[in-house]
Amino acid sequence: MKIAVSGKGGVGKTTLAALLAQVYAQAGRNVLAVDADPSPCLAGALGFPSEIRSQLQPIAKMDELILERTGARPGTVGGFFTLNPQVDDIPERFSASHRGVRLLEMGAVNLGGSGCICPESAMLKTLFTHLLFRKDDVLILDMYAGVEHLGRATVDFVDAMLVVVEPTRRSLGTAAQIKSLANDIGLNRLWLVGNKVRSPEEGEFLAAETPDLPVLGVLPADMAVQEADRLGIAVYDHVPALRQAAEQMAAALESQLVKSA
Ligand SMILES: Nc1ncnc2c1ncn2[C@@H]1O[C@H](COP(=O)(O)OP(=O)(O)OP(=O)(O)O)[C@@H](O)[C@H]1O
Numbered sequence: 030m031k032i033a034v035s036g037k038g039g040v041g042k043t044t045l046a047a048l049l050a051q052v053y054a055q056a057g058r059n060v061l062a063v064d065a066d067p068s069p070c071l072a073g074a075l076g077f078p079s080e081i082r083s084q085l086q087p088i089a090k091m092d093e094l095i096l097e098r099t100g101a102r103p104g105t106v107g108g109f110f111t112l113n114p115q116v117d118d119i120p121e122r123f124s125a126s127h128r129g130v131r132l133l134e135m136g137a138v139n140l141g142g143s144g145c146i147c148p149e150s151a152m153l154k155t156l157f158t159h160l161l162f163r164k165d166d167v168l169i170l171d172m173y174a175g176v177e178h179l180g181r182a183t184v185d186f187v188d189a190m191l192v193v194v195e196p197t198r199r200s201l202g203t204a205a206q207i208k209s210l211a212n213d214i215g216l217n218r219l220w221l222v223g224n225k226v227r228s229p230e231e232g233e234f235l236a237a238e239t240p241d242l243p244v245l246g247v248l249p250a251d252m253a254v255q256e257a258d259r260l261g262i263a264v265y266d267h268v269p270a271l272r273q274a275a276e277q278m279a280a281a282l283e284s285q286l287v288k289s290a
Pocket residue numbers: 036037038039040041042043044045066173224225226248249250251252254255258
């Protein structure tokens with residue numbers, strides 16, 4: 030199962046990605062979590078101890094590896110480099126595991142067809158597509174940006190795109206944009222996840238405002254989330270209300286995917 034998590038900046042994408050990864054790992058599934066943020070923070074959200082975190086480095090920053098695989102040094106423009114470098118060994122070699130969640134940090138991913146045509150984007154693009162083709166038990170993508178950079182492979186292989194929103198009109202506006210961009214490329218398996226929800230009214234607001242985007246579930250606002258971050262503990266371990274909400278969401282998603290299959 031492949032789940033992509035998207036949404037406006039700061040809404041809680043990383044918090045949700047970490048919670049779901051740990052819910053699935055706890056259920057005995059093999060989970061590969063991918064951090065596509067230029068300044069990675071999923072390791073922290075997963076509560077990876079610092080000695081394990083120190084083994085990780087975003088692929089985008091591995092100049093020597095990119096040179097070895099593409100034939101050109103990152104930062105160079107023009108010249109020759111391969112557009113389909115070997116990447117199949119990368120997920121295992123450059124990831125780290127903790128409590129059943131394997132984590133790969135990709136770094137800044139500009140997957141767009143337009144924009145930068147450079148060795149590092151060739152590398153990341155190929156790696157991203159490879160991850161989508163792989164037969165991982167559970168793949169969770171913490172997407173940094175919106176979905177404007179997603180290609181065909183995403184449409185074909187992502188089982189669910191979760192759009193995280195706060196109960197505000199502004200946040201819902203971004204969700205609507207994401208939905209329309211996703212629909213443009215043919216990706217229709219989208220669900221909304223409400224986060225930082227403080228009351229039943231706020232939950233109802235989300236459902237009422239987005240009749241064409243089903244709400245998979247909501248995560249309550251909880252001061253303990255920030256506390257977990259400060260203490261370096263996973264929200265999964267520190268905030269039972271969020272863990273339970275994520276468990277329900279994972280179950281709801283499985284049953285909806287079975288229904289739509
Ligand atoms: N349910 C919640 N209750 C309270 N605070 C929350 C909740 N969820 C997330 N936060 C806080 O909101 C902030 C942003 O969360 P998070 O990093 O998960 O968002 P993000 O969408 O991944 O952000 P970015 O766009 O920067 O990657 C963090 O400080 C986090 O502790």
